Amino acid sequence: MSQAFRVPGRGRVDSARTVTFTFDGRRFQGQAGDTLASALLANGHHLMGRSFKYHRARGVVSAGSDEPNALVAVGSGPALQTPNLRATQVEVYEGLTAVSQNRFPCLQFDLGAVNTLAAPLLPAGFYYKTFMWPRSFWDRVYEPVIRRAAGLGVAPTAPDPDHYAFQYAHCDVLVAGAGPAGLAAALAAGRSGAQVILADETAEVGGSLLSDRTSRIDGRPAALWVADILAELAALPNVRVLTRCTAFNYGPHNMVALNQRLTEHLADPAPDMPRERLWQVRAKEVVLAAGALERPLVFEGNDRPGVMLASAAQTYLNRYGVACGKRAVIVTADDSAYRVALDLHAAGVTVAAIADLRPAPDSALMRAAQGAGLTVLPGTTIQRAHGSTRVHSVELARLLPDGSVGKGQHWRADLVLMSGGYTPSVHLFSQSRGKLAFDERLGVYIPGESAERERSAGACRGVYALADVLADGAAAGVAAAGAAGFAADAPSWAVDAADAPGRGGYAGALPRRGKGLLAMAFVDFQNDVTAKDVKLAVREGFRSIEHIKRYTTTGMATDQGKMSNVNALGIAADALGRPVEKVGLTTFRPPFTPVTFGAFASHARGDLFDPDRRTPIDPWARAQGAVFEDVSLWRRARYFPRGSEDMEAAVRRECLAVRGGVGIFDASTLGKIEVVGPDAATFMNRMYVNAWTKLGVGKCRYGLMCRENGFVYDDGVVGRIAQDRFHVTTTTGGAPGVLAMMEDYLQTEWPDLDVWLTSTTEEWAVIALQGPSARAVLAPLVDGLDISAEALPHMSLVEGTIGGVPMRLFRVSFTGELGFEINVPARQGRAVWEAIWDAGQAAGITPYGTETMHVLRAEKGYIIVGQETDGTATPDDAGCGWAVSKVKADFVGKRSLVLPAMQAPDRRQLVGLLTEAPWEVLEEGAQLVARPDEAIPMHVLGHVTSSYFSATLGRSIALAMVSGGRARVGETLHVPMEGRTIAVTVTKPVFYDVEGARLNV
C-alpha cells in the first residue's frame, strides 16, 4: 500500500519526486513538498501519537501550527533528535527519521492507555489533590512517578552539534503572516518604497489561498494570484520575504522576535548553514495578518484518529493531494464545511452526511451541496465517534426544539470532519498588550484598541470573505507605510466565485442525550482536558477563567490553547451561568509556537557564552601549565604547579619563594582609571575617604572608596603622576562599577568640575615583582633609573623605561615584601615579563598566582573588598579607619559614617583567628559563637572571611568579621561544625612582620 490516498492531479506536491522516510521505524513514501502529516495520510496512516495523560490513540487534527496531537521527534542519535515538532509542519525529505511520542512500548498498543480506564479517578486537579502527603513521599515516590509518566517528548542528551544564527533587523513595516491579507499588505507597503519584512511560518506563502480551488482573483485561480504577488514582491529590493519563519513574540516598542528554520527541511544541508536564525526585528509599524483557526467540536470521542478539522481535510486534499478517508461524515456550525464537502465529493470521497448544528441553515453553499446530491441534516448534532486507533462510525442525533437531543443514529465513516467556526488568531496582538474586544456578531474575541504601533488585517480580526480580506490587507499596508512616512496607494483586485464563510460557529460542548458519566469529550487535546474537567472546576468553586485554566491545565500545553481556548471558555461560561464576554479570555503567552533552546542561545555557546578577558601574559602562563580561575570576566592564573604538585603544595612553595627570594605575578587585571584635569585632586577628595591634596607628585596612597551609605565599595593604590593627573587602580571586579559611580557624580552632581575619566584597564600590563631580591632583579633592566630605597621608597612611583619600553613604576606591595608593580603598555607586556623572567633566573624567580597572592596578603592582614567586606562594612569595620580623612568637610559616604548605627561598638570588626591545632584550617564562611554548648539557634557573633595554611608561619591563619571584635582580642570563640566545634583565639589581623620592617628596605 503506497500512497493509496493520493489524489492524482490535486495538490502542490511534486508528483515526480518521491521520497522515502521512516516513522516509528516503518518505511513510508511521500512526495517532495509533503509535510510528515500529509505524507502519512497519503498512506492512510492517521495514528500519529498518544495523548499526554490518558495515552489515548491520536491522529492529526489540523494541517498547521495549531496541531495539538501529532507531535513527533525528528532525527536520531543522542544529539540530533528534536522533540515536540508538529507533524503538520515537518517537511519530508529523503531519509527523514521521525518517531511518535508518549507511547510505551509502541504506538498501536500502549500500556499507559489503561489510564483511560482509570479516567474517572484522574479528574481535574488530581495531582494537586493526591500528591499532598506524606511529605516524605514528595521527592522519592511522587515526583519520579509523575516525571516518568508525564513529560512531553524526550530531550536530547548530548550537546547540540548544530549552530544557530542571530540577527537584529530594522524595518518600516513588518507583516506577520503571508496569507491573502498579509500579501496584500506587504505589496501595498512594498510599492511605497518602505523597507518591508514579510514573515510566514509555513514553507510557502499564500496561506488559505493554497487550499482554495474556488475563488478567482482578477479572473485567475487564487494560487496563481499568489505566484504573481510573490514574483512582484521578490522583485522589490526593499522587501524581504521570509518563509518557515514564525513571529513568536511581540515585545515592547515594536520589537518582534522571529524564528526562521533554515535546514530542518533539507536532507543534506550545507555543513556551515545555521539550523535556525533568531531575528529581533524593530519595526516602525507592524501589520498582523495571522489568520484564523478553525475550532473543533467537543463531543464524546472527538479525539479518535480520523476525526479532524474540516479545513484541514480541505488543505490535505487541495494543497497536498491527499484524501483523508474514503467515507466522510461532516458536522458543522459554519457554511465553510459545505465547500469542503463539495471539494471532497469532487475528488471521489464519499460524503455520507453533513450534520448542521444550526436548525435552519440556508446559504448558496448549502444548496450547492444539496444540488450535488449530498445529504444535509439540519438541526443535527454528533453524539459520539466510535473506534480506537481509527474512527469507524459515528452517532448523529436530532437537536429537538425543546433543547433536548433525540435518539442517535449510526453512520459509518472513516473520516469525521468538524467545523465549529473560526477563531481569529489574536495571539500576537494580545502579546503586544492590545485590548481584545468581544464581537457579538461572530461570538469571538477580536483585536480592539492597540497598545503598539500595529494593526490587524483579515481573518485575525474577523474579516473572512476573500474580497474583504484583500481590501483589508491592502488598507493595512497603506496605513502602516503611511505611518512610517511612505505614501502608498491601495492596490485592488476583483474577486469572484468566492465563498462567504465564518458567519456561523459554536463554542462549548455539544449537547448530548443522557448523562454520559464516562464520556470523554476533549477540549484541550494536548493536555487531555475534557469538558467534564472544566465543569468540575466550576463546581469546585473556581470562578476566574485564569484559575480554571491552571486547575484543569486547559490551554497550558505547547499549543497555548490555539484550538481549545474558546471552547473551554464556552463550557466555563455555561457552567458559571454567565455570558462568554463576561468570563474573559486567559492571557496569551509567548512563544506562539515552541522555539528551540538552540535558537535562543544562538552564538552564545562554549567560548562565546561569556566574554573571556585575558591578559597579555596569559599565553605565557598557559605555556607554564598554570591552573586558572575566573575572576569576574577575567581568566587569572591561580597557581603554577610543578610536576605532580597539587594546589596546596604549589602555593606553599610559591609563598616561600616570594618571602625568601623573588616572585613574579600578573596583576594586569587590576582596574585602572586615569583621572585628569585641573580639578582632579578636588574630585578625588570627594570620591575617596582619603585626603589627596597633599599627596605629592610621584607618591602613592592606598585609596578607599565608600558609597553614599558609608559602606566600603572599592579600594586600590592611587598614584599621583602629575599635579592634575592620578593613576587610580581598582579591584579586578570593581572597575566598571567604580568608573560608573565616578561618572555619575561627575556628570550629575558636580558638572562644574573640570575632570576627565578614562578607563585604562586594558592599556596597561601590570607585572608585580615581589620579594627581598626584587630590586636586584629589576635594577639592571630599567635603563639607568635609580630605584634605590632612597630614590624610590615604599609608596612612591616613577616614570621611566624598561628595555626602552615606557613604564610607570610603582613601589608598592600587596605581599608585605619589597615590591614593584611595573606598568607597561599592554602590547609590550609579554616581552617585558619575559625579560624580567630571564633576568630573574639567577635569583630563582618564581611565578605565582592569585591563590598565593591571597595567602601572602592575609598574612599581612590586607583586606580584599568583597571577601572581608560584604557591602555592610564601614572603613572602620574593615580595620581601615586610619585611611579616612578627619579634615575633609565632605566626601561620598562621610555623612552616613556619623549615623549612630555606624558607630555602634558591637559592629562586626576585622580580626585574626588562630586555631589551637596549627594544621587546622577553618572553613571560609564558618560562623563564630561565644559558647560551644549554646542552644540552637545560637547567637552568631561573626564569620570567617579568609582562611589559609601559611607556609611562612607554619600554621593556619584566618581573618574574620566579629561583633565588637577589636575588644575581643585574646578571647576564645568557637566555630560550630558538623559534629564538633573548633575553638579559636581572637587576634589582631596582622600575622607577619607587624611593624612592616620588610617593606621599608
Place this chain on the structure above:
Amino acid sequence: MLLIRCPYCGERSEIEFANGGEAHIARPADPMSQTDEEWAQYLYMRDNPKGLIAERWRHAHGCNRFFNALRDTRTDRFVMTYEMGRPRPEIDAATLAEAAR
C-alpha cells in the same frame, strides 16, 4: 526590549543602557548639616509611582552620558528624554493619556 532615545546619540535598544534610578534628587550641598532624618530621606526614600516617573539612564554602551527620561511605569512608554540639569518638563494631559495607553 525597550527603545530609548539618548539625547546625544538617538534611539538605541535598551540593552545599551543602565537605569540610574529616580531623577531630580540632588545631593545636599552640605551633607554634614543634614539631620539624620533628612539624610535618610535623601539616601533611601524613592517614589514608586504607578504612572509617570522621571528617572536617570546612562548610555553605558554608547556615549556613557547620563540623561533623564519620563516613562510611564504601567506601559513602559517614554514620553521624552532630556539632558541632565534641565528641570522636569511639564507634560500635558493628552500626552499623559497617550503614555498610559
